[in-house]
Amino acid sequence: MDKILETLKGLWTDSGFYLFFVGDGWKSLVMIAVACVLLYLGIKKKFEPLLLVGIAFGCLLTNLPGAGLYHMELWDEFLNESSPYFHSYGRILREGGLIDILYIGVKAGVYPSLIFIGVGAMTDFGPLIANPKSFFLGAAAQFGVFFAFFGAVLLGFTGPAAAAIGIIGGADGPTSILTATLLAPALLGPIAIAAYSYMALIPMIQPPIMRLLTTEKERAVKMEQLREVSKTEKIVFPIVVAAFVILLLPSTAPLIGCLMFGNLLRETGVTERLSDVAQNALMNIVTLFLGISVGATTVASRFLTIETLKIVALGLIAFCFSTIGGLLVGKLMYKLSGGKINPLIGAAGVSAVPMAARVAQVEGQKANPSNFLLMHAMGPNVAGVIGSAIAAGFLIKVFGA
Amino acid sequence: MAIKMNVGEALIDAVMGYAIVFLGIALLVLVVALVGKAMTAKAAKPLHAAPAPAPAPVQEPPKPTAPGAAGDLKLYDTPDRDAAMIMAIVADELKIPINELRFISIREVHRK
Structure with a gap:
């Protein structure tokens, strides 16, 4: 009888249910609730579901006590310079769980770069080539990055952490993940969740700011049709941009190099199979691994802190100020062009492609039903991807040492 | 630290x-x-x-709006039936209702 009771007791004390009531176990329950909210937002509200569902499920798995799929302590030692296991992938492979092994792809910066190959393969840079002035709107919309960076320093974050938080304003998930991995790995979970949540909320965040900063007359401006871009120009573009930007700022190499490689696959016309794989199979597989492993970093003891709330607030500020930056330079271009440029396309300079361009289209059409800004807004939109990669490259260079 | x-x-x-x-x-x-x-x-x-440039292509006279088109769609060397099919395919591919799209012109491209 004692043997049976002892066995049952052992089973109970080993179970995750028991661990919920030991020490800080209740925090895991809170995180499971957070995971369920994220799953609801991803599935029901369709907030960036391809990534948010994976992140939410990773969050759920990592906070089930005793599951042992992700071991934060292994990664703490991996990052600790005084530990014998500093940068020891061997130990992770030997002692880690499934998600620890998948997380190596995040840690090594492989997943964000592979995603950028897919993004490049899906992006048509034609509108940007046709109107290179759009590049400036993509640069202007990085205002939120540096504003939030400064705000984060004021709130007491260290330089590298502030830089990783600021890049949320670039509205570019893979760039945020790569920057956070390199500069502030402990903040990766909240930063990724904030970045993807706000990207999904762009149709709610941007329109009030757009209407506040532009007049009805400005929003109603119809832009001239873009010139036709030749096939050769489209092929030369990724080669020139990759070479030029990487030479200028070598730390952008993983992002810009992969983005432009993907785009070259798309445009050459002789690598259709590779382009197809990059756009579909590769993108989907990497998104799957990225989502679940980033979600797994949201361990209760690290996530349920005041810092997370600060990151969520700073992320929103970053998005708003990026939109403001784009719109203000859009207004400047409107004045300089004698009213030929619709300033709304400036808001599309935040890189969330193609969501931000669609918002510009919708707002433009509200002011003038015959207005079609989508292609014009795609220029700044894809320029924003390059702009945020340059901003990230700068921050990695300054704070990565 | x-x-x-x-x-x-x-x-x-x-x-x-x-x-x-x-x-x-x-x-x-x-x-x-x-x-x-x-x-x-x-x-x-x-x-x-x-040396002897070909005579400049004669500017085509503005085409009348396609019958039944909502807006100012112009068709160049494209039968109405093909145009309707193209628009339906584009709408289906984009997953956007056809009445929310605006087609400006459809032209058949002749390969040389």
Whole structure:
């Protein structure tokens, strides 16, 4: 009888249910609730579901006590310079769980770069080539990055952490993940969740700011049709941009190099199979691994802190100020062009492609039903991807040492 | 232990970072514009160099709006039936209702 009771007791004390009531176990329950909210937002509200569902499920798995799929302590030692296991992938492979092994792809910066190959393969840079002035709107919309960076320093974050938080304003998930991995790995979970949540909320965040900063007359401006871009120009573009930007700022190499490689696959016309794989199979597989492993970093003891709330607030500020930056330079271009440029396309300079361009289209059409800004807004939109990669490259260079 | 950053230093980094993004983009605009100019000039060159240039294509008279089109869709060498099919396919591919799309013109491309 004692043997049976002892066995049952052992089973109970080993179970995750028991661990919920030991020490800080209740925090895991809170995180499971957070995971369920994220799953609801991803599935029901369709907030960036391809990534948010994976992140939410990773969050759920990592906070089930005793599951042992992700071991934060292994990664703490991996990052600790005084530990014998500093940068020891061997130990992770030997002692880690499934998600620890998948997380190596995040840690090594492989997943964000592979995603950028897919993004490049899906992006048509034609509108940007046709109107290179759009590049400036993509640069202007990085205002939120540096504003939030400064705000984060004021709130007491260290330089590298502030830089990783600021890049949320670039509205570019893979760039945020790569920057956070390199500069502030402990903040990766909240930063990724904030970045993807706000990207999904762009149709709610941007329109009030757009209407506040532009007049009805400005929003109603119809832009001239873009010139036709030749096939050769489209092929030369990724080669020139990759070479030029990487030479200028070598730390952008993983992002810009992969983005432009993907785009070259798309445009050459002789690598259709590779382009197809990059756009579909590769993108989907990497998104799957990225989502679940980033979600797994949201361990209760690290996530349920005041810092997370600060990151969520700073992320929103970053998005708003990026939109403001784009719109203000859009207004400047409107004045300089004698009213030929619709300033709304400036808001599309935040890189969330193609969501931000669609918002510009919708707002433009509200002011003038015959207005079609989508292609014009795609220029700044894809320029924003390059702009945020340059901003990230700068921050990695300054704070990565 | 990570060191907190000086506010003044952070401000300088923020301003400098934003300036670097603009500078990098400005240089990129210059490069892309130059490459674009070189490409378009190269593409235009054979036309100017031709000893006896072919007579300029006669400007087609403005086409009447396609019957039943909502807006000002113009068809060039495209039968109504094909145009309707193209528009339906585009709407289906984009997953956007056809009445929310605007087609300006449809032209058949003749391969040389």
